[in-house]
Amino acid sequence: MPGTTTDPVRKAIELPGLGPCILVDTAGYGDPGALGAERERRSRATIDATDIAVLLRSGHPEDDRWLQLLKTAQVPVVEVPGRPLIPDLGNTVIPDLIRNLQAARPDEKPRFLTGGLVGQGDVVVLVMPQDSEAPKGRLILPQVQVLRELLDLGCIPVCCQPEGLQRALDSLSAPPSLTITDSQAFAKVNAILPADYPLTSFSILLAGAKGDIRTFRESAKAIDSLKPGDRVLIAEACTHVPDTEDIGRVKIPNLLRKKVGGDLAVTIAAGNDFPDDLTPYRLIIQCGGCVATERLLRSRIKKALLAGVPITNYGIALAALTGILDRVVIPRS
Numbered sequence: 001m002p003g004t005t006t007d008p009v010r011k012a013i014e015l016p017g018l019g020p021c022i023l024v025d026t027a028g029y030g031d032p033g034a035l036g037a038e039r040e041r042r043s044r045a046t047i048d049a050t051d052i053a054v055l056l057r058s059g060h061p062e063d064d065r066w067l068q069l070l071k072t073a074q075v076p077v078v079e080v081p082g083r084p085l086i087p088d089l090g091n092t093v094i095p096d097l098i099r100n101l102q103a104a105r106p107d108e109k110p111r112f113l114t115g116g117l118v119g120q121g122d123v124v125v126l127v128m129p130q131d132s133e134a135p136k137g138r139l140i141l142p143q144v145q146v147l148r149e150l151l152d153l154g155c156i157p158v159c160c161q162p163e164g165l166q167r168a169l170d171s172l173s174a175p176p177s178l179t180i181t182d183s184q185a186f187a188k189v190n191a192i193l194p195a196d197y198p199l200t201s202f203s204i205l206l207a208g209a210k211g212d213i214r215t216f217r218e219s220a221k222a223i224d225s226l227k228p229g230d231r232v233l234i235a236e237a238c239t240h241v242p243d244t245e246d247i248g249r250v251k252i253p254n255l256l257r258k259k260v261g262g263d264l265a266v267t268i269a270a271g272n273d274f275p276d277d278l279t280p281y282r283l284i285i286q287c288g289g290c291v292a293t294e295r296l297l298r299s300r301i302k303k304a305l306l307a308g309v310p311i312t313n314y315g316i317a318l319a320a321l322t323g324i325l326d327r328v329v330i331p332r333s
């Protein structure tokens with residue numbers, strides 16, 4: 001029914017052959033006026049994070065324009081005739097759609113977050129602060145993913161909080177092959193870990209797996225040339241309720257202000273609200289993107305580079321601001 005959907009509506013769904021997916025229902029197109037333009041803007045913003053698009057063809061003259069938009073963005077498209085009869089839905093339309101989605105699924109190379117840094121039998125120390133920012137009763141997604149990967153690789157993970165790091169190291173009979181910390185604990189960990197022990201962070205591993213670590217590293221140099229009054233964009237890939245010690249809204253801006261010796265104009269863009277015009281910014285700092293798709297992060301990097309604005313991420317920025325960027329190791333593959 002026209003006008004039923006205004007903002008994109010998201011639903012988590014497990015699809016056979018595809019696994020866990022987020023289904024995003026966008027507004028119908030062609031609505032007139034300012035509201036219609038705003039709906040289109042929000043629908044277009046979802047393209048950046050879309051792995052496969054389903055185009056419900058209704059015979060509307062806009063069908064072909066949207067098909068072209070999706071093709072230009074290199075999103076695989078599954079086309080479905082607009083208004084199937086209800087009895088056909090379960091019998092043919094949905095089974096056909098699932099088959100076509102499976103066929104359109106982008107090739108996925110197996111990706112290792114630890115990217116060649118560790119292998120079978122290596123002891124890896126994980127430093128995971130469970131402070132007020134940590135979710136109640138569980139680990140955050142990147143920590144769970146890294147832990148699982150280490151087990152799959154046959155490594156021996158040793159987990160601790162920053163306060164327990166020295167004791168964890170003392171309990172080992174040899175130096176760990178790698179220490180992976182929450183980026184926010186870089187300063188504490190760096191003060192304890194001997195300088196020749198390899199160190200990285202969960203956010204840096206994420207950047208290696210689905211961002212562009214070289215661009216992030218290169219762009220971090222822009223931190224040194226920031227001046228008071230410059231505009232900095234903090235880009236979060238999801239919306240969340242910020243803590244008083246929020247890394248993107250409080251800690252990084254405060255460290256940047258301290259570094260430049262004055263105030264900065266810091267803008268926060270949460271979820272899909274990544275600005276169309278990036279040119280006013282001197283630097284973009286992207287979050288770790290733990291729940292973002294690789295496609296979304298790469299499209300943001302591309303937009304930033306096209307606008308000539310350096311883009312780094314939380315982990316690399318924190319390493320640079322702590323003065324240990326040269327010390328941290330980055331994934332090799």
Ligand code: SF4
Binds near residue numbers: 236237239287291292
């Ligand atoms: S997607 Fe980004 S903002 Fe959201 S929880 Fe993960 S790192 Fe934080």
